[in-house]
Amino acid sequence: MSQFAINLLFVGASFALYIGIAIWARAGSTKDFYVAGGGVHPITNGMATAADWMSAASFISMAGLLASGGYANSSFLMGWTGGYVILAMLLAPYLRKFGKFTVPDFIGDRFYSNTARFVAIVCLIVASVTYVIGQMTGAGVAFSRFLEVSNTWGIWIAALIVFLYAVFGGMKGITYTQVAQYVVLIIAYTIPAVFIAMQLTGNPIPMFGMFSTHTESGVPLLQKLDEVVTALGFQDYTADVDNKLNMVLFTLSLMVGTAGLPHVIIRFFTVPKVADARWSAGWALVFIALLYLTAPAVGSMARLNLTTTIYPDLAGQVENVEEALQSSIQHGEITSTDAQGYAPADQWTNHPDIPEWMVTWAETGLIQFRDLNGDGRIQMYNGSADFSDLGWAGNELEVNNDIMVLANPEIANLPGWVIGLIAAGGIAAALSTAAGLLLAISSAISHDLIKTMINPKISEKGEMLAARISMGGAILLATYLGLNPPGFAAQTVALAFGIAGASLFPALMMGIFSKRMNSKGAIAGMLAGLVSTLLYIFTYLGWLFIPGTNMLANTPDNWIMGISPLSFGAVGAMINFAVAFAVSSATEEPPQEIQDLVESVRYPKGAGMAVDH
Amino acid sequence: MADDKSNAADYWKANVRLIFGCLAVWAFVSYGCAILFRPLLAGIPVGGTDLGFWFAQQGSILTFIVLIFFYAWRMNKLDQKFGLGE
Numbered sequence: 001m002s003q004f005a006i007n008l009l010f011v012g013a014s015f016a017l018y019i020g021i022a023i024w025a026r027a028g029s030t031k032d033f034y035v036a037g038g039g040v041h042p043i044t045n046g047m048a049t050a051a052d053w054m055s056a057a058s059f060i061s062m063a064g065l066l067a068s069g070g071y072a073n074s075s076f077l078m079g080w081t082g083g084y085v086i087l088a089m090l091l092a093p094y095l096r097k098f099g100k101f102t103v104p105d106f107i108g109d110r111f112y113s114n115t116a117r118f119v120a121i122v123c124l125i126v127a128s129v130t131y132v133i134g135q136m137t138g139a140g141v142a143f144s145r146f147l148e149v150s151n152t153w154g155i156w157i158a159a160l161i162v163f164l165y166a167v168f169g170g171m172k173g174i175t176y177t178q179v180a181q182y183v184v185l186i187i188a189y190t191i192p193a194v195f196i197a198m199q200l201t202g203n204p205i206p207m208f209g210m211f212s213t214h215t216e217s218g219v220p221l222l223q224k225l226d227e228v229v230t231a232l233g234f235q236d237y238t239a240d241v242d243n244k245l246n247m248v249l250f251t252l253s254l255m256v257g258t259a260g261l262p263h264v265i266i267r268f269f270t271v272p273k274v275a276d277a278r279w280s281a282g283w284a285l286v287f288i289a290l291l292y293l294t295a296p297a298v299g300s301m302a303r304l305n306l307t308t309t310i311y312p313d314l315a316g317q318v319e320n321v322e323e324a325l326q327s328s329i330q331h332g333e334i335t336s337t338d339a340q341g342y343a344p345a346d347q348w349t350n351h352p353d354i355p356e357w358m359v360t361w362a363e364t365g366l367i368q369f370r371d372l373n374g375d376g377r378i379q380m381y382n383g384s385a386d387f388s389d390l391g392w393a394g395n396e397l398e399v400n401n402d403i404m405v406l407a408n409p410e411i412a413n414l415p416g417w418v419i420g421l422i423a424a425g426g427i428a429a430a431l432s433t434a435a436g437l438l439l440a441i442s443s444a445i446s447h448d449l450i451k452t453m454i455n456p457k458i459s460e461k462g463e464m465l466a467a468r469i470s471m472g473g474a475i476l477l478a479t480y481l482g483l484n485p486p487g488f489a490a491q492t493v494a495l496a497f498g499i500a501g502a503s504l505f506p507a508l509m510m511g512i513f514s515k516r517m518n519s520k521g522a523i524a525g526m527l528a529g530l531v532s533t534l535l536y537i538f539t540y541l542g543w544l545f546i547p548g549t550n551m552l553a554n555t556p557d558n559w560i561m562g563i564s565p566l567s568f569g570a571v572g573a574m575i576n577f578a579v580a581f582a583v584s585s586a587t588e589e590p591p592q593e594i595q596d597l598v599e600s601v602r603y604p605k606g607a608g609m610a611v612d613h
Numbered sequence: 614m615a616d617d618k619s620n621a622a623d624y625w626k627a628n629v630r631l632i633f634g635c636l637a638v639w640a641f642v643s644y645g646c647a648i649l650f651r652p653l654l655a656g657i658p659v660g661g662t663d664l665g666f667w668f669a670q671q672g673s674i675l676t677f678i679v680l681i682f683f684y685a686w687r688m689n690k691l692d693q694k695f696g697l698g699e
Contacts, residue, residue: 066670071670074647074666074670077670078647078669078674081674081677082639082643084677085635085639085680085681089635089681089684211659211661211662211667212660219661220660221660221661222661222666223661223662238661238662240651244648244649247648248644248648248649251643251648273699274699275685275688275689275699278681279682279685282678282685285678289674289677293671293674296670513629602624603697604692604698604699
């Protein structure tokens with residue numbers, strides 16, 4: 001069977017599974033549609049939350065980020081998991097006790113203000129829409145690489161599948177498909193990692209293999225990796241960072257952003273009891289950690305594998321570093337190049353030294369090569385380091401970070417079915433997150449905007465219809481943005497986390513932990529956190545990310561106190577808290593019934609199921 | 614009613630105290646061991662690197678899991694003790 005047929009089989013079978021689940025779990029009421037009837041077991045919900053949370057970025061990009069950045073990118077690991085600690089202790093149980101369907105529900109009721117509700121709706125929609133663009137493009141990449149369809153067709157197929165199970169099944173359909181998607185993606189992620197850890201260290205458990213001895217050289221793997229990358233002019237893989245303030249703030253921004261993202265929070269409304277919400281957060285993190293503890297191993301091993309593929313003599317015990325560097329692999333004869341000097345894929349890969357997987361991926365354009373010094377060999381090193389004494393004229397091989405996970409089974413020479421599994425896993429990661437985000441968007445529109453603010457008399461049937469139409473509309477918008485991604489797609493992740501962390505998270509937390517917080521304080525705080533974060537991001541990345549409109553160049557020298565725009569969400573959250581407390585203490589205290597409401601969310605007693613009122 | 618109120622207030626105080634304790638550990642492993650105190654832990658080798666690196670890429674995540682389950686277990690006990698469970 002050809003690789004294409006195997007990929008088709010795996011992806012097709014996973015789709016059949018998702019559609020089958022959707023038919024079985026049709027939503028019959030708004031309660032089914034928004035919170036899956038409120039009867040999801042905490043472990044099931046934990047698994048669904050893990051799939052909801054782990055997006056194309058976690059599955060495809062994170063190991064590549066770790067491979068290229070080493071220790072310095074550990075913030076992603078800690079930030080995207082540590083957020084669950086604050087979610088479990090500061091938000092989830094109390095919001096579950098509150099017992100409504102959405103995040104703006106809580107903010108609007110707690111701060112007895114439709115203005116607060118509206119600010120929350122806007123924050124939620126902007127954060128979720130920017131986030132969903134990346135999922136659609138991620139699904140498009142996975143489709144076009146593995147199913148040999150065009151990117152456009154890939155995105156349309158992804159949209160159709162999500163439409164089928166999200167529009168008809170609502171939260172109920174999404175929950176059970178996410179459980180299936182979690183199983184697919186975690187198997188797809190860990191199997192190649194286990195094989196590679198075995199090959200490199202003899203230890204089958206990647207998270208231990210990473211800290212074991214590298215079989216071929218006889219020294220610890222990370223020490224070997226440090227030696228190899230420094231020989232090529234890069235910084236030590238495990239090197240410490242100088243700007244600790246920025247690393248702390250970046251990690252904190254990712255944590256509060258994680259805790260404030262509505263599509264994650266609403267998952268905790270689906271469990272039957274307050275105690276279940278607490279357990280469920282723990283289970284979610286267990287399921288997330290299975291991937292997040294493996295990712296650093298995948299990253300470090302992929303970096304070592306990639307480097308020793310180019311410089312085979314660096315793999316074992318190196319006697320003479322210079323000689324090892326000069327005996328890098330050769331490439332095929334190049335007769336034509338493009339304007340930047342890059343060689344067509346079929347020319348440079350046409351040499352027995354070039355491994356099969358590089359041939360496949362060169363065709364996608366994610367690996368590019370140019371022979372700068374015309375020596376017939378490939379040099380891959382830190383282009384800003386000086387290796388002119390070896391006759392090197394610059395880095396010749398550009399490797400896209402996203403390859404690290406997707407090409408992993410091919411690099412390790414694993415059988416074709418593992419590649420098919422990776423294809424299904426990458427698509428599952430993108431689809432499950434997209435569905436969760438789309439539900440958060442559609443419930444904000446149909447429940448908060450239409451039912452609560454515009455037409456409170458709408459019938460249950462009418463609200464369901466509105467929910468399905470807004471879901472369909474959200475999918476069309478996401479598809480459009482996936483097909484025509486704004487040039488700033490990568491930066492928008494900073495925006496999503498900045499908004500969730502600087503506006504929604506502090507408002508939710510103060511709503512629970514401060515009885516004295518009134519509507520004026522909360523609204524002023526949300527706006528201050530939002531505006532300050534947007535100003536800081538736009539100053540360096542351009543107004544609305546339009547290139548050339550940034551007022552200062554985005555370099556560490558220009559950053560205030562060395563704080564990067566990506567790290568500003570944490571500062572925005574602090575500004576939010578400070579402004580909210582200042583304004584609130586200068587104005588009247590909230591009415592008695594609101595103080596009673598705060599009192600009631602603090603105690604699990606009398607929670608009951610999530611209900612509409 | 615007065616008893617109910619002071620009972621509930623005690624429950625909330627115990628909850629907040631527990632959260633402070635858990636978040637202190639949360640901050641210590643991630644911002645402390647993994648980032649700020651990494652140079653101090655540089656002398657403790659772990660598989661080819663140092664303890665700070667291990668905390669940044671493995672240890673803090675493992676600690677987070679333990680923290681959430683510990684919190685859930687303690688809170689469920691408190692719910693019962695104060696008679697405020699479901």
